[in-house]
Amino acid sequence: MVIKKVSLDIVVGVTSKLPETEKPEFAFAGRSNVGKSSLLNALILRKNYARTSSQPGKTQTINYYKVNDEFFLVDLPGYGYAKVSEATRAKWGKMIERYLRTSKMLRQVFLLVDMRHEPTANDLQMIGWIRESGYMPIVIATKADKLSRNEQNKMIPVIRKKLRMTKEELLIPFSAETKAGREEIAEILDGLTREPES
Ligand SMILES: Nc1nc2c(ncn2[C@@H]2O[C@H](COP(=O)(O)OP(=O)(O)OP(=O)(O)O)[C@@H](O)[C@H]2O)c(=O)[nH]1
Numbered sequence: 001m002v003i004k005k006v007s008l009d010i011v012v013g014v015t016s017k018l019p020e021t022e023k024p025e026f027a028f029a030g031r032s033n034v035g036k037s038s039l040l041n042a043l044i045l046r047k048n049y050a051r052t053s054s055q056p057g058k059t060q061t062i063n064y065y066k067v068n069d070e071f072f073l074v075d076l077p078g079y080g081y082a083k084v085s086e087a088t089r090a091k092w093g094k095m096i097e098r099y100l101r102t103s104k105m106l107r108q109v110f111l112l113v114d115m116r117h118e119p120t121a122n123d124l125q126m127i128g129w130i131r132e133s134g135y136m137p138i139v140i141a142t143k144a145d146k147l148s149r150n151e152q153n154k155m156i157p158v159i160r161k162k163l164r165m166t167k168e169e170l171l172i173p174f175s176a177e178t179k180a181g182r183e184e185i186a187e188i189l190d191g192l193t194r195e196p197e198s
């Protein structure tokens with residue numbers, strides 16, 4: 001994947017209408033603070049283009065990053081952030097669900113989970129929405145640098161089991177610190193970008 005050009009092309013608020021794009025979309029979902037924006041930055045080889053922070057709940061909009069005029073990386077708002085109201089959380093959920101159901105150019109959904117922890121009920125609900133919308137999720141286990149190889153090998157089956165993943169469903173350990181896993185994800189995006197439209 002050669003990154004020639006990146007722009008934050010579209011920002012969609014919770015209540016706004018979703019745009020109709022003309023390029024394939026790859027979406028990244030996951031709990032607040034799991035590392036979605038960090039993964040996007042690693043993919044586009046920028047330090048802080050997609051804004052990251054230690055403050056959870058930072059990305060509250062759907063952000064479409066257009067890459068090389070070829071495809072969009074879509075940063076979905078993080079869910080499960082405890083400090084926002086129930087009503088706001090429900091709105092985010094609805095927004096993500098609406099995006100999954102209605103986006104015509106969506107080609108692949110990546111679900112990010114923190115590799116250190118067992119996935120939450122929200123993660124399980126999210127992967128359910130992804131499957132119900134007709135996509136085969138690819139799970140990215142983030143913050144791999146915080147675990148030893150041994151601990152990683154222990155957590156992978158725990159995550160797979162909790163998310164009820166089939167053998168066909170991919171799980172990729174990733175670290176924004178060491179960039180482990182970046183190449184594999186970039187290759188998947190390359191393959192999907194070349195794929196003829198179905
Ligand atoms: N050690 C380590 N820290 C990470 C990694 N990925 C993200 N972080 C840190 O985790 C925090 C949250 O990362 P973000 O990328 O902002 O998370 P997000 O999922 O976009 O969060 P929201 O926008 O709130 O949904 C930041 O402090 C990052 O530096 C990683 O692979 N390793």
Ligand SMILES: [Mg+2]
Nearest residue numbers: 036037058059
């Ligand atoms: Mg973010």
